[in-house]
Amino acid sequence: VETLAARQGRDLAAEGVCVVQMAGAMNVGRYALTLGPPGLGLRLTGLCDIRERPFYERGFGRAGAPADTVFACSDDLEDELIRALGTARVEELVHAEGDDRAWQTFLRQPAQLGRPRPQQLRRFLGTKKGRKIRYGHLLVEALGPGQVPAPLTHLFASL
Numbered sequence: 001v002e003t004l005a006a007r008q009g010r011d012l013a014a015e016g017v018c019v020v021q022m023a024g025a026m027n028v029g030r031y032a033l034t035l036g037p038p039g040l041g042l043r044l045t046g047l048c049d050i051r052e053r054p055f056y057e058r059g060f061g062r063a064g065a066p067a068d069t070v071f072a073c074s075d076d077l078e079d080e081l082i083r084a085l086g087t088a089r090v091e092e093l094v095h096a097e098g099d100d101r102a103w104q105t106f107l108r109q110p111a112q113l114g115r116p117r118p119q120q121l122r123r124f125l126g127t128k129k130g131r132k133i134r135y136g137h138l139l140v141e142a143l144g145p146g147q148v149p150a151p152l153t154h155l156f157a158s159l
Contacts, residue, residue: 001047003140004152017159025052029059036063046070047077047155069158071151078122078132080149081139087117093138094124102128 001019005012012019022031025048036044044065046056049072056070073080082090094103106112106124115123125135148156 003137025055028056029062032059032063032065036065038063045158048072049076050074071155073151078125080151082118082121084147084149085142087121090121093142
């Protein structure tokens with residue numbers, strides 16, 4: 001989110017927007033109560049994986065915040081970015097980052113044989129600590145005009 005904001009020339013801090021990482025959707029209720037209407041009274045907006053949406057809706061609801069400010073990725077943010085860029089472009093980024101050997105080793109694992117390439121890439125991004133964050137920034141930086149996934153576009157439009 002912060003990388004995309006910078007690419008779009010937005011200064012979230014100057015806009016009064018703070019990006020909070022909650023260490024999992026199970027914490028959304030606590031954060032919503034602390035930061036939302038019953039706590040600091042801040043306007044809440046969320047970006048989550050589709051499977052996490054019910055946690056956000058419940059947490060926002062308990063805090064009296066509107067659930068229509070929660071934007072869900074079809075599977076997860078990595079899936080959205082991989083689809084936006086295409087698997088060939090993502091593999092180019094893996095190569096450019098020097099992760100070819102790890103990628104090829106990963107692809108030879110029995111659990112990966114026959115899986116669709118987007119699923120393999122999503123799984124690869126989560127196999128090493130810090131890789132999701134590192135590639136998240138790289139994937140967002142690689143987005144061309146008109147390639148920003150819908151959940152991110154809606155999130156930014158709501159800020």
